Amino acid sequence: MADYTLYYWPIPFRGQFVRSVLAHVHAEWDEKTFEEIQAMRCASPDEQPVPHVGPPVLIDRAADVSIAQTEAILTYLGRKHELIPGDLVLEAFTHKVIADANDVLYEMTRYNGAQMWSDATWADYQPRLTRWMQIFEDTGRRFGLTPESGSLLGTAEIGIADLTAHILWGTMTTCFPTLRAVLDDNAPALAGLSDRIGALPDQAELQRKSNGNEWCSGQIEASLREVLS
């Protein structure tokens, strides 16, 4: 029996943050099919293992616990596997990094595809996207991060904040390679951190198993690819 069961579409996007932690702690997990995810998502709240609007949902099978919302799943895994610092400020900053990543996902997909990108709206967005990169960069720099060494929050071991930063920026720039130069220009220490984490065997294997270069999928991914081409 797998340690965990993940309900998430077969794309990176939000699910990859969870997969990254599971891979990092060498957990075994299985994933449900599109039909199973859809059936659970559409069930009434009182019939769901945990009341939710959308995936990801993670089930810890030995503990018989189901958690929804990426932030809550990362909290659960992070505390269980000691990947969130006990220090009050560093713990809060871990949640800041998760919340920042969540905002970037919403903005890059224009709120889960509520609107599509045009050349004009994408151009308007660029200062804000680079500002997000600088915010991660500056956070890391304050804790001693350099392009060659360090972690996002200055911890000796990599934790949820580092994995989150890697999955956000590393996965995004792998799926959309033209954004890599923007990341290098605006956030060289962040790019270096992401590369170091991406080179760890578990993370490299996770990336290899991804379905090609898909990121968020759907019309909004097509729209992103069009403005980036």
Add this chain to the structure above:
Amino acid sequence: MADYTLYYWPIPFRGQFVRSVLAHVHAEWDEKTFEEIQAMRCASPDEQPVPHVGPPVLIDRAADVSIAQTEAILTYLGRKHELIPGDLVLEAFTHKVIADANDVLYEMTRYNGAQMWSDATWADYQPRLTRWMQIFEDTGRRFGLTPESGSLLGTAEIGIADLTAHILWGTMTTCFPTLRAVLDDNAPALAGLSDRIGALPDQAELQRKSNGNEWCSGQIEASLREVLS
């Protein structure tokens, strides 16, 4: 000297979640002016006390710590003042409740006003809004919440999850009274919890000090009021 300084616009919306906790722990705080918030928001990340895109930002003055992102601020205050359960699952559920609330704020404002409501889009949204109410209701029911008694996660004392649920649904339905009947129909135990918390002297005083019935302000609030009228 105040214990905390809050940077947030003079409206409830995201800032009220922070104010609610500060009031609950009897902290003294001051708030910055619109011009001061705007100046800090527009500074470059390396000149900000904490790198961020937008408020709220909370400064713990004795500790000389600045935190951005509502989720991170609630984590900081919740851990510092022991308002987040130590139990692994209840802690994760606290973060689920915060993330759910954040999603509802984004949806109700069509992602911070990126689009305006029309009668048609508002009508389309109603099943999803009531589903969010049911999700909070069902979460509470699983932990023993009834219209008359209990807390959202079954804790003996009210915590961050309860205050968050109250500020989300109680403040929203106070600012938009026509939504109160929808809440009562879909989530009577949640409505009862919110009323009990709202009747606590500190929370009642916070509500009295709010600027009239304003919620998120701006064109999106005007749009909400129009579809609700």
